[in-house]
Amino acid sequence: MNLRYILSMIFIFNISIIYANELKKVSIQLEWKHQFEFAGFYAAKEKGYYEDIGIDLQIKEYKPNIDITDEVVQGNSDFGISSSSLILEKLQNKPVVLLASYFKHNALALAVKKDIKSPLQLKGKKIMAVDWELEHTSLGVLLKDAKLSTKDITLVPHNFKIDKFVSGEVDAMSIFTTSQIYDLDKSGVEYSVLNPAQFGIYSYDVELFTSEKFIKGNLQLVKEFIQATKKGWEYAFEHKKEIADLIYDKYTQRKTKDSLYFEADETHKVFKTDIFQIGAIAPELIKLNTDMYIKLGLVKSNYDTSKILLDYYIKDISTKNKLTLKEQEYIKNNPVITIAMLNKFKPFSFLEDNEHKGLEKDILSQISKDTGLEFNIVLDKWSSILKKFKEKQVDMIGSISHTKQRESFAKFTKPYYEIPTFIFANKGDTEYININSLIGKKVGISRDIFYEEMLKQKGIDVVELRGSDEK
Numbered sequence: 001m002n003l004r005y006i007l008s009m010i011f012i013f014n015i016s017i018i019y020a021n022e023l024k025k026v027s028i029q030l031e032w033k034h035q036f037e038f039a040g041f042y043a044a045k046e047k048g049y050y051e052d053i054g055i056d057l058q059i060k061e062y063k064p065n066i067d068i069t070d071e072v073v074q075g076n077s078d079f080g081i082s083s084s085s086l087i088l089e090k091l092q093n094k095p096v097v098l099l100a101s102y103f104k105h106n107a108l109a110l111a112v113k114k115d116i117k118s119p120l121q122l123k124g125k126k127i128m129a130v131d132w133e134l135e136h137t138s139l140g141v142l143l144k145d146a147k148l149s150t151k152d153i154t155l156v157p158h159n160f161k162i163d164k165f166v167s168g169e170v171d172a173m174s175i176f177t178t179s180q181i182y183d184l185d186k187s188g189v190e191y192s193v194l195n196p197a198q199f200g201i202y203s204y205d206v207e208l209f210t211s212e213k214f215i216k217g218n219l220q221l222v223k224e225f226i227q228a229t230k231k232g233w234e235y236a237f238e239h240k241k242e243i244a245d246l247i248y249d250k251y252t253q254r255k256t257k258d259s260l261y262f263e264a265d266e267t268h269k270v271f272k273t274d275i276f277q278i279g280a281i282a283p284e285l286i287k288l289n290t291d292m293y294i295k296l297g298l299v300k301s302n303y304d305t306s307k308i309l310l311d312y313y314i315k316d317i318s319t320k321n322k323l324t325l326k327e328q329e330y331i332k333n334n335p336v337i338t339i340a341m342l343n344k345f346k347p348f349s350f351l352e353d354n355e356h357k358g359l360e361k362d363i364l365s366q367i368s369k370d371t372g373l374e375f376n377i378v379l380d381k382w383s384s385i386l387k388k389f390k391e392k393q394v395d396m397i398g399s400i401s402h403t404k405q406r407e408s409f410a411k412f413t414k415p416y417y418e419i420p421t422f423i424f425a426n427k428g429d430t431e432y433i434n435i436n437s438l439i440g441k442k443v444g445i446s447r448d449i450f451y452e453e454m455l456k457q458k459g460i461d462v463v464e465l466r467g468s469d470e471k
Contacts (some may be wrong), residue, residue, distance in 0.1 A: 005264060024221070027293045029077040032062050033160050034251040035179055036236075036263040038081065038406075039243050040102070040278075044232025046246055053224040054184060061252075075100060076097035078218075079225070080210070083108060085136035086416040087289050090312050091299045095212035098286075098313035100279030102233070103205035105418070106138050109195040111165060111184060112172040119146035119194060128156040130163055133174050138196035138203040139427050141292065145199065160254070162187060170341055180267035182259045182463050198420055203289055205270075208279070215314075222314070226279060233271075233278045234365040240264035281313050283360045286345040300363070323439055327371075336374045339364070342397035343379040348417070349398055350378065359417065360398045435460075 030038055041059055044050050050057045060077060062068075071090045072080040073096065082089075084106070090096055110129075119142050127134070134140050134150055139266045141147065156170050164179060165173045166189045175181065177193065184191055197202065208229070214312060215222050236243045244260035255263075271278060290308050293299045341349040341360055349358040364375050375435065378385075378394055388394045390409055402412045423435070423443060445452060455462050 003453060015100075022054060023051065023429070024054055025058065026078040026221075026225075028059055028079040028081065029060045029068050029071045029104070030062050031068055031083065031206075032176070033254060034059075034061050034247060034262050035255060036244060036247060036248075036267050037176065037178065037208060039234030039236035039247065039264065039267065040229050042232070042247055042251065043236040043239075043243050044228050046243075047232065047235055049144045049228040049231045050225070053221070053228055055221070055225065055228070059165040059251075066130070067107055069096060072096065072214075075211070075213070078210060078214055079208060079441065080464040082207045082209055083137045083205045084207060084289050085132075085138075085140075086207050086209055086294050087286060087308065087312075088136055089289065090296060090308055091293060096207050096209050097212055097215050097311075098207055098281060099222065100229065101204055101206075101281045102208070102279060103267075103270045104276055105270055106196060106203040106205050107270055108133065108139060108205060109175055109177050109193050110139060110142075110172045111162075111175045111180065111191050113168075114190040114192055114196055116171065116192060116194070119143060119148065120197065122146070122172060122194075123148055124150045124154075124171070126154045126156050127172045128158050128170040129174035130158050138201050141201050141203075141298075142194065142196045142199060144298075157196075158330040162189075165191070167320060178270060179255070179259065181266075182262040183255075186259075189300045200420070201292070204285065208266070226314075230278050237266075237268050237271075237273070240268070249447075272311045280307065282364050283309050283313075287313065287362070288359060291347065296340070331371060331373055333351075335372070336376055337396060338376040338378060338394045339396040339398055340378045340385040340394040342382060343386065345399075347381075363416065364398075 028041060032038075038059070041057070045057050045059065057330070068080045068082055069086070071077045075092060079099075085100060086096060090098075110122075110127070112122070116125075122143070129139065131150075134143060134153075134155065143153075156164065158174065162173065162183050164170045164188050165184075172194075175184070175193075177195065182195075208226070210222060241264075244257060244264050247260055248255070248257050255359060276282075286308060290299075341356075343349070343351050345358070347358055349356070350361045351357075356379060361377075364377070367373060367376060378388070380388070385394075385397060389397050397410075399417075400406070400410070400412070402415070406412075423438070435458065438455075440461065442461045443464050444463045444465045445456060451461055
């Protein structure tokens, strides 16, 4: 080996040491065990996206008895992952700042014994969960809404496995529908799922946040970290098998590779990348969840919900998409759009104290602010709205369900919210177990509702009701 080669190697080695010393060590506290739920962070670390911005990231797996918010606020971790319960933390004056929102609907649910159909039936049951899940997440809201507290159930500390549920040692366990469903199906055990979304409790999950103190001293680092993580998620979804294998090989063998592949596909679904940019934050959903916490008595009723939108998350972190010349020309020639919206459709569009309120109104206000468009809002019941639209008395409808039949007279945007649909029977009537048990029975629905055709195809006798404002 000649002297030039030796000197060259020493030089490269020294440069590597200097470069490594320049990397800023930061850490992130996960809200669960290593799995594909956090694939974007593993991918960004593996592919050097964090290193490119001068970061050496330590990824901390969740451990029992850790308060994730306190870990970040106290400076033990620089970043954290939480659920939408982070809103509740902010409402209780904890100095946290939301940076990115990944899961666009909540995947946290309860797997329960087959005979449990309602949260009310959880009274006196053994539930395996992490204690904070039943106090600060949508599961806690589910119990509170059913007039249950942690005193009404027996809490069994979560061991992050399904064995106690399969053996019948516990009656229910908290799960992520993107992952544990695979293990439960493989086990052959009979089970049902109580998902808060089924009961009108909408939330979201995998929320990246930091403390007010950290962001004040590291704003540029935080912005670059968000973008590097976004690149990590994009890579993870384009190379699911590679990143699933990486998680198995480098982080955990707690889950099989096949279960990680399953989780990768399910995780991609809840990101809803066909609708949202990865990590996009929806202020309307933040406000919706804030109102929910207030109504459930977890926050003082006199709280000004507009305050949380002022300092809860980073606004305008990336450059807004500019309108094309064609779009600008259209707005110039059509500055006012007439839009029909429902007058009794809480929390989306409704009249209260003679004032139009709701999520849809908030969205219109933001669109108007971003584009300069003005909206002439027509409030009415559903049957009248549909008639006016067909007769071209209005240009748009604020919210409408997309069906093949309606494609003959309307064009549709991508959906911007999803809500569950329920059919109600008399309380205590055990005859109706699922939709198939309604075959041959009469079901009352509003006129022109979107699922009328589907019910008729199943052999259900549809009876149109008057006075409903549904769509």
